[in-house]
Amino acid sequence: MPNQQAPIGSVQTTMRIIEALRDLECTGVSELAEHLGLPTSTVFDHLRTLENEGFVTSDDDGYQVGARFLEIGGYARKQDPLYAVAEPEIQKVAHQTGEHANLVIEEFGKAVFYAKAEGEDAFQLDTHVGKHVHLSTTSAGKAILAEYPDEKIHAILDEHGLPEVTEHTVTDRDQLFEEIEECRERGYAIDDEERIPGVRCVGAAITGDDGRVLGAVSVSGPKSGMQDERFHQEIPDLVLRTANVIEVNMKYR
Structure with missing residues (x-):
């Protein structure tokens, strides 16, 4: 904070x-x-x-x-080993899925889109590098929250609240903690039209050897193309594997 x-x-x-x-x-x-x-x-x-x-x-x-802000932001990102290691993997995921792939970090209690890539089937979204959103409205943000102790999550929610972004946004603290517990059990979180109507997303946290949360990787796509096994197994498996690859590469960079 x-x-x-x-x-x-x-x-x-x-x-x-x-x-x-x-x-x-x-x-x-x-x-x-x-x-x-x-x-x-x-x-x-x-x-x-x-x-x-x-x-x-x-x-x-x-x-x-x-554009000078872009120069400074680009410099800050370039100095971060996470970006250097994760960016190529984000590109691979976008190519494999044809959807939007994102690298997200947490700063001051908000989710920040740190890198993104678009597959050949991706449609226009409002996201851009540097965009800040509430952690509770994105799969990547919820995956990051799931790695934090409950006390820190409560502190973030006390400061930023649980604003309603769409009719599907989680605005109840108890419900959010239920989703966080599910994420802790299965390793990934989902966003089911909670930030953008018609868009679903799957995200998994990236952690370091010391347990510190480095960020999260996610895949976003239209609800029509994120159904059944693809949404509940294929994309989650890919997102989890990508997060693990980034973690291993961070260890041996």
Whole structure:
């Protein structure tokens, strides 16, 4: 969990502006100020500073997040051995299944899409590298939670809650813990239209020799193509095998 002591107000304001630019995609100063409930002059000063430093760009339509964030995020990911080891395996899974394959990590109580690949039958999803979602809404997120002690899970839920994303999202804590127990018994978790309507997903955690949770691998596809044995055995077996391969390769890298 992040340290909440001694926050610096100006930095918090800058981060709120950056996150709002991400959510609004491209916007003017006045619209952004109204969205955040901040003075227009304050927002303008922050935007100009961010633009001067190369983190924000602007045109006739307004301001948007710049590519320099991609440079920094790409550098951070490249330094992580997990990405180097897992990314080729994610590509293989996508090719084998024809679906979306994902590498997910947990940061500050949220699931982060760390790498993804699309098979030849994959359809368009809202996911992109760096996207943050609630752990409880994804198979990979639930697989990660299943590796944590109950006390840590409760702490994450106390902070982030169990928001309803679709009509199938698990919003009851007891039900979520029942699913976590099932995941602990069989080794994988499922997402049955819980984040995106019409999409099913199977995920398994990746752990290190010391038991530390490194992340999770998952496969997502349309409900029509994720039925019966494919959803309950074929994809789970592949996801579990992939997670194990990554774990072994991490050990001997």
